[in-house]
Amino acid sequence: MARKIYVVEDMAISRAALISTLEDNDFEVVGSSASGDKAWIEIKELDVDIALLDINLVGDRDGVWLAKMIRNYKNMPIIFLTAYGDEKTLEEIREVEPNGYLMKPFNAPTLVTLIDIASRSFRKSEQHKNLKDESSPTVIIKEGSDLLNIKISQIQYFKSEGNYLEVAVHGRKHITREKLVDFLDQISNNDFVQVHRRYAVNLNCVTRIATNTVFVDSIEIPISRSFKENLSKALAKRG
Numbered sequence: 723m724a725r726k727i728y729v730v731e732d733m734a735i736s737r738a739a740l741i742s743t744l745e746d747n748d749f750e751v752v753g754s755s756a757s758g759d760k761a762w763i764e765i766k767e768l769d770v771d772i773a774l775l776d777i778n779l780v781g782d783r784d785g786v787w788l789a790k791m792i793r794n795y796k797n798m799p800i801i802f803l804t805a806y807g808d809e810k811t812l813e814e815i816r817e818v819e820p821n822g823y824l825m826k827p828f829n830a831p832t833l834v835t836l837i838d839i840a841s842r843s844f845r846k847s848e849q850h851k852n853l854k855d856e857s858s859p860t861v862i863i864k865e866g867s868d869l870l871n872i873k874i875s876q877i878q879y880f881k882s883e884g885n886y887l888e889v890a891v892h893g894r895k896h897i898t899r900e901k902l903v904d905f906l907d908q909i910s911n912n913d914f915v916q917v918h919r920r921y922a923v924n925l926n927c928v929t930r931i932a933t934n935t936v937f938v939d940s941i942e943i944p945i946s947r948s949f950k951e952n953l954s955k956a957l958a959k960r961g
């Protein structure tokens with residue numbers, strides 16, 4: 723089955739040449755755009771396996787912004803194509819952790835080989851992650867009349883609401899009748915640390931720590947003075 727590729731390139735001639743090269747090498751180009759905003763809308767609607775992104779695009783949104791949006795929406799190989807090799811551009815690209823990077827100008831064999839290598843590497847990484855997830859411990863929570871079996875590693879944070887507990891899992895929030903301290907004892911996992919009377923976070927999901935707050939992805943969670951030492955000790959154990 724042909725791999726489905728979405729192409730984002732601001733130059734019409736370059737975009738047409740890129741699409742022609744891909745189709746000549748048995749790839750299916752499911753869409754293309756010169757704009758980051760338009761590409762983002764279409765990628766969400768289409769069945770896309772791989773995204774090829776230029777850095778400079780038409781409009782205010784660049785390829786790095788688009789790559790970040792794709793990463794938060796769906797895990798797929800992302801390959802950057804750019805004429806810029808300066809340190810600032812490379813640093814921005816590294817933050818997104820792309821599956822490949824190709825400097826312009828390039829020839830067809832180099833492009834096709836890079837896509838093949840990136841695709842193979844991505845599949846192996848996903849297979850390894852799936853095997854790891856299958857062996858991950860789970861916890862059962864009761865939400866209303868339903869029993870949910872949730873992988874502990876996928877829980878981002880807990881928020882206490884009196885005798886109820888909000889469990890955040892990949893952006894979804896589940897409510898169960900449980901106390902925070904009791905639940906932390908139940909899962910007994912060193913990846914979780916209580917940072918506030920009402921909050922505990924999964925350290926693997928923390929993206930930034932400020933003076934009085936911790937960020938889980940884009941969610942800001944308070945750190946209370948009495949629990950700061952908890953966080954410091956947990957981080958120290960991780961080196």
